[in-house]
Amino acid sequence: MRKYRLFILIAAVVLSALAAYGIFTAPRVESTDSDRFSAERVAADIKVISRKPHSIIHPEERAEVRDYLGDRLIALTDSSVVFYPYEKATEYEGKPIDITNIFAQVDPVIKDPDHPGPSYLMLIAHYDSRYPQKVLDKTVLSYGAADDGYGCGVALECLRQALRYRGEWRQGIKILLTDSEEWKLAGINSALEHNPEIFNNVGLIINLESRGNKGPVLLFETSKNNSKVLSLYDKAKAPYTYTFTTVVYEFMPNFTDFT
Numbered sequence: 001m002r003k004y005r006l007f008i009l010i011a012a013v014v015l016s017a018l019a020a021y022g023i024f025t026a027p028r029v030e031s032t033d034s035d036r037f038s039a040e041r042v043a044a045d046i047k048v049i050s051r052k053p054h055s056i057i058h059p060e061e062r063a064e065v066r067d068y069l070g071d072r073l074i075a076l077t078d079s080s081v082v083f084y085p086y087e088k089a090t091e092y093e094g095k096p097i098d099i100t101n102i103f104a105q106v107d108p109v110i111k112d113p114d115h116p117g118p119s120y121l122m123l124i125a126h127y128d129s130r131y132p133q134k135v136l137d138k139t140v141l142s143y144g145a146a147d148d149g150y151g152c153g154v155a156l157e158c159l160r161q162a163l164r165y166r167g168e169w170r171q172g173i174k175i176l177l178t179d180s181e182e183w184k185l186a187g188i189n190s191a192l193e194h195n196p197e198i199f200n201n202v203g204l205i206i207n208l209e210s211r212g213n214k215g216p217v218l219l220f221e222t223s224k225n226n227s228k229v230l231s232l233y234d235k236a237k238a239p240y241t242y243t244f245t246t247v248v249y250e251f252m253p254n255f256t257d258f259t
Helices: 002-024 039-049 059-077 145-163 186-194 227-233 245-250
Strands: 082-092 095-106 120-126 133-135 138-140 172-178 202-207
Touching: 039 059, 039 145, 059 095, 059 145, 082 186, 095 145, 095 186, 120 145, 120 186, 145 172, 172 186
Parallel strands: 120 172, 120 202
Antiparallel strands: 082 095, 095 172, 133 138
């Protein structure tokens, strides 16, 4: 009996170790010359985006990031990118702040007989970094590498990969890179108020957001009636989520464009 118990214990430890290894070890990183999704290409974009703090109090630095992202989208789509400026969209310390969203749309190639009009997947990320905040006795600034240079870089790389098989598309892709997410969600609110047409015919939105700077990418929040979303996510190579994250997030003092 003791031998069986020992065997079961050893087997449990080994299986737990293998499961942990599969979950917590990072996948192999593809190089920049790879045809597959490349974290190195994403990192290259993040490096440019996060050169300087580019919060709502840094209009020139924010403009540099905006121009870079616009150029990247134009290069990928070989089409025009729309910049949506919103004057005095918000205020910071009593001063009016102008913001600008970036929008790109790539239409589907094949007409879907089940849908008379085109439908789209939309990827959303924000390109502004966190505004100054007090931490202990210091005022600190974020360079926006994780939050949300990561989201912008991933959106660009996802689009790059999808364009490789565009001839098979039954749905198009829209990308919205918002400004001033960190301050009162001004970018997404301005888009919804002044340019709601960019959301027309969108069947699924994926908002790429970040908290922290390490660990696996986590699906932490979905819309209601999410059974189809989770069924789709279950087909991912490494799905990673918890059922309680949405509940926990509701009690945290944080907001995203998805909010």
